Amino acid sequence: MDELLADFVAETREMLEQSGSELVAWEADPSDKARIDTIFRFVHTVKGNCGFFDFPRLEKLSHAAEDALAECRAGRREPDSALVTAVLAIIDRISEMTDAIEAGEDLGEGGDDALIAALNPDGEVEVQSDIEISDLETRSAEAAKADDGSDTQKAAPRQGVQRSIRLPVDLLDEVMKGVSDMVLARNDLARRLREAGEQPTIDGPFERLSAILADVRTSITRMRMQRLEHLFSSLPRLVRDLSNELGKQVMVDFEGSEVELDREMIEMVRDPLTHIIRNAIDHGVETPAQRLKNGKREIGMLKFAARQSGNQISLVITDDGGGINVEKVAAKALANGLYSRSELDAMSEGQKQNLIFEPGLSTAEEVSSVSGRGVGMDVVRSNIERVGGSIEVTSKPGEGTSFHLKLPLTLSIIAALTVGSGDQRYAIPRSYVEEIVFGNSSHVEFAQAGDRRLVTFRDKRVPCLSLGEVLGSETNDNCEWESKTLILVRLASDDVFALAVDRVFDHEDVVVKPIAPAIMETRLYAGTTLLDDGRPMMLIDLPSIAQMRGMAGGVRAKAAPVEREKEVEAKKAVPVMLFAGLDGRHRAVRLELVRRIDTISRDAIDIEGDRAQAIIDGEILTLAGHDTGELPEERCRLLRLSDGENELVYAVREVLDAADVTDDVVPSEADRNIEGVTLIGGKPIPLLDGHAVFSRYKAARKVDHTLTCRIPSDSEWARTILEPLVSAAGYRIASDEDEGEADLAIALAEDTDGAKGVARETIRLRPDPEESGDDTIYRYDRDGLLAALKRIRTGRAA
Amino acid sequence: MNELLLMCTIAGRRAAIPAVAVQSVIEVENITPIPGTPDFICGLTALRSQALTVIDSSLALGIDQPCVSRDQRAAVVEVEGHLYAIMVDEAHDVGEARSEPVAVPGGFGDGWQRAARGMVETDGGPALLVDIPQLVSGPIAAAA
Structure with a gap:
């Protein structure tokens, strides 16, 4: 069923349950205003929803009931028992229909008109009231019967109907916390198991447990989380309507719609966000004529950027309008008696801007229909703060305004980069990390301006911070910048700075736990997480550090729109890896294809006729690219390419650089091995065609590890006939010297002493085609044998 | 009445922590220091895959001397959903309080007060009953 529809059904049913007791109470005292209000709200909501879903009959019924109740509320009509009965009958009918909608059935036969007519308070009806009422009574009795019927149906859900239930968020939180703790406990156990060495009897079930846990974690997370998309998707329409109404032109831009947020949180920020948008369009963005006069594009820009950082979501809403008129805000605050002149004089520009969150302040000169009633930003702030978030504003006159919202995640699993500084490990939210470069790389140049370190990278000069210095474990003076690894950090406000760390360890998904207030006060950390070995690790609060160090410049001058467009384009660029082939020619391959770079000795490459293979870590991989030139004498560099399932290696002479292809790729008909030729740095570079490479070399299906098989070494038949068949099925033949346990052993039934060595599974082959009933396979039953091999292989590899 | 107390030594003085609040007494093994935090926060330690904030009870009282603890004993308490390990010089037995906590004229001295x-x-003998939330917020919060 449609998700929205399911929501509607669930909501209606919930309201029905709630209003059940109200209905009974109302029946006892028809003049009770509070009851009427509740029931009025119910039918009103149903009416609204029905209109949305196109259920004309439901809408008509609820509309009629709403009308009658509105009359009572307005005091134009005295509620009497006849009305009560009629409304009850309608509500019962709504309940029936809801059930029918859920089950995807037709909404039952007519009779609605009679129900609606029963609401009619006219004198004529009153004359006939006896009849009406008795009629109604039978009707409501019928309805009650129908209700009973639907109750039993509720008890036994109809087939194919996806039931949904509503749960308190607390409970979900508790479950989520439990699962997170389970993950940590599992990590701990995993470490202990690793230390204890391989134990097949435990490792198997443990792997299974891990897999189940991962699944459970994913589903629990999904229960609570919703992508911001859900919120963003409704905004373009809102912006369009508002800007039309106000005679302005506004474009919207979203970034980070894949960021996930608590469902509840999304609902909580919807209203504040709407309000901010209204304000931005109403007060911020100027009219097209005004914009042109100010030398801006006539279309205003409203940008939403969301990032996840630690247990916070930062959401920045930026407009490129006129900015906050600080003087006007201050004057208003003074006029409204919120602050005295001297208090205002003592305020910084930023503090004055934040005055807009004070209750009773609106700078709009005329009250428009959209905003400017003086209730607004203070409500926005209190709503955001109620959910534990914060909101700040930065603005530059004539250039625009940014609202920085920080919203907490009750509990989250985030992708992090683990880095080392001092002797400690820290986690950095990966969403901020734009790039990692080595300080000693030739692309990086350090410069100094005053006491500020600057780093020049890709022709951009960005300020540089040392994590060690930020945390106070070392000073800038004795910092060896060249030995550091630089992490280029892009904040939600688009400010970029470089963070120098001693080394970068790994990407990891970490469960972030809140930290004690005393640690929070340092404003350096956003949370804590546990490493696999059970040691705690701190999660660095990058936005806060950037703010403390003045790295976040608030609203960036929008004087560089050209640069921004370039950035957008650059994002569309295809990242490639440049390499020199064995013939010395430069080529490029899509970076996504490259899994890793291997260096192996020449001996590990085996070429015979059309077959070329390389052995890396005991794995045989198909070799490609060797036909372009001579293999180097000693060590050979290989690009390991992967299409997701299969892997092969591509021999190269040298790996050169990573680059972005921004120009068009001009296809080439002549050379089937390349996608085409493109310009990189002004030079034509052929781009390797991944499809062609994989289809030509038919990469071996990647198996996590090659399975071993023991065959009787003393039988000539086994060596000459059986061995090739087993190898072809993807097994490595274990020699007699191989000590360890093989994955499979094949034994001949006539060999009574069985296979030498140990194996997890054994296939026995019998010399005669006759079925002997002892689980053996006839030695020339090719299909049966291959099937058995395949079954064991897939079972083992899975 | 007759509140159960965990008797311990903090900065060489007899002190008592309400036993109801103490989840367990642990020996803190590995502490991950957190740079940038006030002195009284020793760092984090892990207990059953949960991170505890380790508090040096002596420094938290504003006494200059850090805790001298042979076996790094600490009482695990929970304050506002956060777990803390309060490191003490020595942790003794659990005993019963024989009186209500009373103030002493002249006070107990700066940090203690x-x-x-x-x-x-x-x-x-007499012991000072420690106010856990005050202790974990450290001496800085007191100044504010």
Whole structure:
């Protein structure tokens, strides 16, 4: 069923349950205003929803009931028992229909008109009231019967109907916390198991447990989380309507719609966000004529950027309008008696801007229909703060305004980069990390301006911070910048700075736990997480550090729109890896294809006729690219390419650089091995065609590890006939010297002493085609044998 | 009445922590220091895959000397959903309070005055009853 529809059904049913007791109470005292209000709200909501879903009959019924109740509320009509009965009958009918909608059935036969007519308070009806009422009574009795019927149906859900239930968020939180703790406990156990060495009897079930846990974690997370998309998707329409109404032109831009947020949180920020948008369009963005006069594009820009950082979501809403008129805000605050002149004089520009969150302040000169009633930003702030978030504003006159919202995640699993500084490990939210470069790389140049370190990278000069210095474990003076690894950090406000760390360890998904207030006060950390070995690790609060160090410049001058467009384009660029082939020619391959770079000795490459293979870590991989030139004498560099399932290696002479292809790729008909030729740095570079490479070399299906098989070494038949068949099925033949346990052993039934060595599974082959009933396979039953091999292989590899 | 107390030594003085609040007494093994935090926060330690904030009880009282603890004993307490390990010089037995916490004329001395709920009589003599939330917020919060 449609998700929205399911929501509607669930909501209606919930309201029905709630209003059940109200209905009974109302029946006892028809003049009770509070009851009427509740029931009025119910039918009103149903009416609204029905209109949305196109259920004309439901809408008509609820509309009629709403009308009658509105009359009572307005005091134009005295509620009497006849009305009560009629409304009850309608509500019962709504309940029936809801059930029918859920089950995807037709909404039952007519009779609605009679129900609606029963609401009619006219004198004529009153004359006939006896009849009406008795009629109604039978009707409501019928309805009650129908209700009973639907109750039993509720008890036994109809087939194919996806039931949904509503749960308190607390409970979900508790479950989520439990699962997170389970993950940590599992990590701990995993470490202990690793230390204890391989134990097949435990490792198997443990792997299974891990897999189940991962699944459970994913589903629990999904229960609570919703992508911001859900919120963003409704905004373009809102912006369009508002800007039309106000005679302005506004474009919207979203970034980070894949960021996930608590469902509840999304609902909580919807209203504040709407309000901010209204304000931005109403007060911020100027009219097209005004914009042109100010030398801006006539279309205003409203940008939403969301990032996840630690247990916070930062959401920045930026407009490129006129900015906050600080003087006007201050004057208003003074006029409204919120602050005295001297208090205002003592305020910084930023503090004055934040005055807009004070209750009773609106700078709009005329009250428009959209905003400017003086209730607004203070409500926005209190709503955001109620959910534990914060909101700040930065603005530059004539250039625009940014609202920085920080919203907490009750509990989250985030992708992090683990880095080392001092002797400690820290986690950095990966969403901020734009790039990692080595300080000693030739692309990086350090410069100094005053006491500020600057780093020049890709022709951009960005300020540089040392994590060690930020945390106070070392000073800038004795910092060896060249030995550091630089992490280029892009904040939600688009400010970029470089963070120098001693080394970068790994990407990891970490469960972030809140930290004690005393640690929070340092404003350096956003949370804590546990490493696999059970040691705690701190999660660095990058936005806060950037703010403390003045790295976040608030609203960036929008004087560089050209640069921004370039950035957008650059994002569309295809990242490639440049390499020199064995013939010395430069080529490029899509970076996504490259899994890793291997260096192996020449001996590990085996070429015979059309077959070329390389052995890396005991794995045989198909070799490609060797036909372009001579293999180097000693060590050979290989690009390991992967299409997701299969892997092969591509021999190269040298790996050169990573680059972005921004120009068009001009296809080439002549050379089937390349996608085409493109310009990189002004030079034509052929781009390797991944499809062609994989289809030509038919990469071996990647198996996590090659399975071993023991065959009787003393039988000539086994060596000459059986061995090739087993190898072809993807097994490595274990020699007699191989000590360890093989994955499979094949034994001949006539060999009574069985296979030498140990194996997890054994296939026995019998010399005669006759079925002997002892689980053996006839030695020339090719299909049966291959099937058995395949079954064991897939079972083992899975 | 007769509140159960965990008797311990903090900065060489007899002190008592309400036993109800203490989840367990642990020996802190590995502490991950957190740079940038006030002195009284020693760092984090892990207990059953949960991170505890380790508090040096002596520094938290504003006494210059850090805790001298042979076996790094710490009482695990929970304050506002956060777990803390309060490191003490020595942790003794659990005993019963023989009196209500009372104030002593003249106070208990700077740090103690703030973080102690008063003096209680115990079997082993008078002890200062520690106010846990005050203790974990450290001396800085007191100044603010």
